[in-house]
Amino acid sequence: MQAFPDTTALRAPRALDDLLLFRLWRATRTSRAMATRIVEGGFGITHREWGMIGMLAQIGETRPSALAEQLQLDRVRTSRGLRSLFEKQLIERRQNADDGREVHVQLSDAGWQLFEDLFPRMADLNVDLLKGLDAEHHEIFLDCLYRLESRGNVLNARQVVPEKADRRSGGTRHHWPRHTSMA
Numbered sequence: 297m298q299a300f301p302d303t304t305a306l307r308a309p310r311a312l313d314d315l316l317l318f319r320l321w322r323a324t325r326t327s328r329a330m331a332t333r334i335v336e337g338g339f340g341i342t343h344r345e346w347g348m349i350g351m352l353a354q355i356g357e358t359r360p361s362a363l364a365e366q367l368q369l370d371r372v373r374t375s376r377g378l379r380s381l382f383e384k385q386l387i388e389r390r391q392n393a394d395d396g397r398e399v400h401v402q403l404s405d406a407g408w409q410l411f412e413d414l415f416p417r418m419a420d421l422n423v424d425l426l427k428g429l430d431a432e433h434h435e436i437f438l439d440c441l442y443r444l445e446s447r448g449n450v451l452n453a454r455q456v457v458p459e460k461a462d463r464r465s466g467g468t469r470h471h472w473p474r475h476t477s478m479a
Contacts, residue, residue, distance in 0.1 A: 330421060331343065331346075331418060334414070334418065334421065335414065339410060339414050341381075341410070342377070342380075345377050345380060345386075346418075348367065348378065348381060349381070349387075349403065349407055349410060350411065351363060352401065352402060353408070353411045353415075356402060357390070358400060358401065358402075359399065359400055359401075360374055360375060360378055360399060360401060361374075363378075363401065381407070384406075385404055386403065386406055386407035386410060387401050387402065387407050388401070388402055388403075388404045390402070
């Protein structure tokens with residue numbers, strides 16, 4: 297693993313290892329793989345389903361669209377995840393008495409049990425990962441994460457990236473888009 301020689305590389309990237317998003321992806325890749333093995337291998341749910349269970353444990357009963365917003369997922373992926381969790385009997389659905397079209401979801405007893413069994417494992421993994429930083433760097437690290445997330449939200453709100461992902465037609469898995477500058 298290559299370290300940044302100084303912050304100049306971050307401000308003026310010249311190589312893949314100089315890109316902030318690449319370095320963040322790389323830093324999370326191995327730990328995310330461990331987390332995935334815990335949730336999938338140990339508990340039979342996907343990483344996305346774990347996020348939904350964890351968020352429902354945190355916020356309680358909610359509408360699927362509000363859950364999608366909290367997790368920053370699109371509604372289709374949220375709907376698929378909730379359907380899977382419902383089939384696994386980890387969540388319950390309730391229709392709004394005043395508006396039958398509105399549905400609310402919450403953890404079932406089995407969902408709560410799964411959360412109570414799984415959360416300590418994930419918490420231990422996170423604590424182990426933080427041992428890679430000196431204690432005096434923890435607050436700096438959390439402040440940096442907060443600032444990066446806030447900046448990402450600002451840039452998204454400004455729509456600084458004009459391109460749209462083409463997920464409905466399978467994105468670039470099914471076709472390679474031709475760029476006019478390449479033709």
